[in-house]
Amino acid sequence: MWRDYFPRGVIAGLDINPVDIQDPSGRIRVYQGRQQDKACLDRIAREVAPDGFDIIIDDASHIGQLTRISFWHLFQNHLKSGGYYVIEDWGTGYWKSWPDGHEYSQITLKSPWSIMEYLAREKLGLKSFEVPFVNGYQKRFPSHDYGMVGVIKEIIDECGMGDITHEQYGTPPFRPSRIKKMHISHGLVIVIKA
Structure with missing residues (x-):
């Protein structure tokens, strides 16, 4: 071919x-x-x-x-x-x-403001969530590794x-x-x- x-x-x-x-x-x-x-x-x-x-x-x-x-x-x-x-x-x-x-697992947030809050707090070095989120999903899931x-x-x-x-x-x-x-x-x- x-x-x-x-x-x-x-x-x-x-x-x-x-x-x-x-x-x-x-x-x-x-x-x-x-x-x-x-x-x-x-x-x-x-x-x-x-x-x-x-x-x-x-x-x-x-x-x-x-x-x-x-x-x-x-x-x-x-x-x-x-x-x-x-x-x-x-x-x-x-x-x-x-x-x-590795099976993909989706985790969603309730509000887009939660994402903004996380990003702002992360920039300031503050703890916001146990697991980082972006666009409503976990920022990094195991299959990325x-x-x-x-x-x-x-x-x-x-x-x-x-x-x-x-x-x-x-x-x-x-x-x-x-x-x-x-x-x-x-x-x-x-x-x-x-």
Whole structure:
């Protein structure tokens, strides 16, 4: 499918299991290995895209820690500036039945003024609530810390790095984001490298 969609592209595939694809065009190269094996990823990049990949699609394990390793390694070292990094099926992080998933639990507030009061009191260093709330929901729920949702949260943090390290409002020294744009939809994240 990718070979036909990208008529001039060289397609590299990585799978934990052996894969045999008959490709008369010679543009598909299949490797066996694990997505978190940085040496394997480096070898594939050297052989297929020595100047960097234009597009990387992660439709692999959907396990947060493995995706985290391959994303940051490939994004920083082997994706071209302006290149696309696509992560599929990140919503598994909300599935309590998934190996590293965590069920989402919603907690609502009775009044938007409670949110404003919390934010004002937090700014002054005063205790307002046991659990911080924003927009009527818990500010941070457990799936932010691990699993696929945790990985996406890390990428969002990188997207906001300019604000995180803002000289006046953040924690300097300033560092711009390495992300130009990020699109999030149901089960799909597209990150464009700056």
